[in-house]
Amino acid sequence: MLPYDAVVIGAGAAGLFCAGIAGQRGARVLLIDHAPKVAEKIRISGGGRCNFTNRDAGPANFLSDNPHFCRSALARYTPQDFIALVQRHRIAWHEKHKGQLFCDESAEDLIAMLLRECEQGNVTHWQPCAVQAVRQAGTGFELDTDRGLVRTARVVVATGGLPVPKIGATDFGLRLARQFGLRTTDTRPALVPLTFDAAAWAPFVPLAGLSLPVGIRSGDGEFLEDLLFTHRGLSGPAVLQVSSFWHPGQPIDVDLAPGADLGATLKAAKGSSRRKVANELPQHLPARLAEAWLTRHPELAERPIADTRDKDLLQLAASLQAWSLTPSGTEGYKKAEVMAGGVDTRELSSQTMESRKVPGLYFIGEVVDVTGWLGGYNFQWAWASAAACGRALGTAPDA
Ligand SMILES: Cc1cc2nc3c(=O)[nH]c(=O)nc-3n(C[C@H](O)[C@H](O)[C@H](O)COP(=O)(O)OP(=O)(O)OC[C@H]3O[C@@H](n4cnc5c(N)ncnc54)[C@H](O)[C@@H]3O)c2cc1C
Structure with missing residues (x-):
């Protein structure tokens, strides 16, 4: 038996959320990130208070070459679902402007919440740990990492977009997509x-x-x-x-x-x-x-x-x-809040975020060609795409 059901690469918003959900549904999950600190973009977002969702987020608030793709995930994990989670963790929040919701105290509260959710799912977390290579092996995958070879049934790529390279952003996810023969759309700095x-x-x-x-x-x-x-x-x-x-x-x-x-x-x-x-x-x-x-x-x-x-x-x-x-x-990417473009959504299942060409390979969050407006929409996409994938990875029946 392979030691992990899934390896999630990238412990940012989408990766943490996905790992927690999959783990809580019975999957054995390893979460890997190369940066020294977890979820740096959550930490610096919204002036340190993280605009974590938008109450009114819907498909019309997103850009993509394939605008209908985001509908299913957004409908199945809504802003109200995330608000309920935040409330369960007793994090105080407020609405600022046009449906934008922020933490009252600090974005750190959200990071702590996501880490607690991972703990509850018994997620193994290696950080800092770089991934050098990913390849198919048998019915699963092998990863070369700083901590050695890892075998897994499924790989989730949650490595985010290109903005703010100095806190760990890389093109790893885009390169991996191309390595496995998936198309990517043109990328450019957005919200810039x-x-x-x-x-x-x-x-x-x-x-x-x-x-x-x-x-x-x-x-x-x-x-x-x-x-x-x-x-x-x-x-x-x-x-x-x-x-x-x-x-x-x-x-x-x-x-x-x-x-x-x-x-x-x-x-x-x-x-x-x-x-x-x-x-x-x-x-x-x-x-x-x-x-x-x-x-x-x-x-x-x-x-x-x-x-x-x-x-x-x-x-x-x-x-x-x-x-x-x-x-x-x-x-440019030094100042942009997001990357527009990314993994072409026609390559992915809108239900699970799994590659159509490479079973077991998933892409979630900003690396996918779904870009939100300013105002909490990009985190909502991270949560919604992560939930779609995390539920699919979990072995427990869908709630
Ligand atoms: C300054 C700023 C403010 C923002 N404010 C908001 C806001 O208030 N509201 C909102 O909705 N959106 C905001 N955003 C956008 C939001 O942060 C992103 O859209 C969101 O974090 C994307 O989530 P993600 O998990 O896909 O990627 P990220 O959160 O970026 O996580 C990707 C993770 O992958 C890791 N990684 C990258 N390459 C590798 C590799 N090769 N190996 C291993 N790990 C790797 C990174 O270290 C990182 O931890 C802001 C962005 C910036 C830059």
Whole structure:
């Protein structure tokens, strides 16, 4: 008999959760991670409080080449299921914004919860321990690891995505998929700040640090969130969200005064205001933004608004409410919160996450081509895909 029913590679969100579920259902599980510390991404997420799910998470909140793939797992392990687990472990939590749930105290509470769940499943945990190679052997697999050769019936790849290499992210999962003949889709940094050519960005550098609510759109992504100006470009939730939909060469469109009709407001001010345009605009926008914007329209700034042509006011308003700009790039995997793309979901069973080509080989979490919006969705995918796989690995009947 093989010593393990399953080896889970990667003790992050998905790997820990999957190992615990499979172990509690009777599987003999070995969990391996090469990093010195378990679940570093949970630890640093949500400013140390981990935005662990989104109350309203559903398939519409995820990007994938195959958008229906995530439906089954998300339906079978819901945010409410994870909330119930968090409550069973007496971890206090709160809702912050748009359904985003955070720990009251610390992300460490969640890590401790996941480790307790693994203990309850008698999971063997080797960390730090690198895996050098995985190959098929007989009806199962063999792994070369720092602690020697391991034989197992099944292998779960939960090695995450490429963001933040300095805390252990690698392309191991993608390489393993290709080694076994599974297709991968193109990968790119997502939930990431956008950057611009230094010369094009120079007029906006004085705005670094300014944050304001905006409407933003790129490709199929459209959001109403806060935008943050930085020295190199744009960040903040609005830009992180839209970055997942952005492709090089495409513009992003920004409405810097969402919900307002700035053109009509400025035209109406002509009848009642004796101010110059430079003094009128800050009545309707953050003053720093108005000031920086008018340096790009010096001919208007000093003109009394009453003497300014409607056409010029409408153009000024349009430049603010239909601001179209083309990023030169992103801040890359050093700053990205997730990787878009990954193991092609057409290669996997949506019920169990098992490879269709290589029975016994599973992929879960971020390494799979399912990418959530900002706001707890990526952890919900980690839990849901891990639950689908963990239940399939467990020998006990499905609850
Ligand atoms: C700064 C930051 C903040 C975030 N905040 C949030 C948030 O608040 N809410 C949210 O939903 N999402 C958030 N995310 C995204 C979320 O952290 C990930 O989507 C999630 O952790 C993915 O889970 P995973 O288990 O697939 O991968 P990970 O949690 O990244 O775990 C992968 C594990 O595999 C290990 N590993 C990698 N390569 C190997 C190898 N070769 N051998 C052995 N082990 C290996 C790694 O050490 C790691 O422990 C954030 C991400 C970042 C970077």
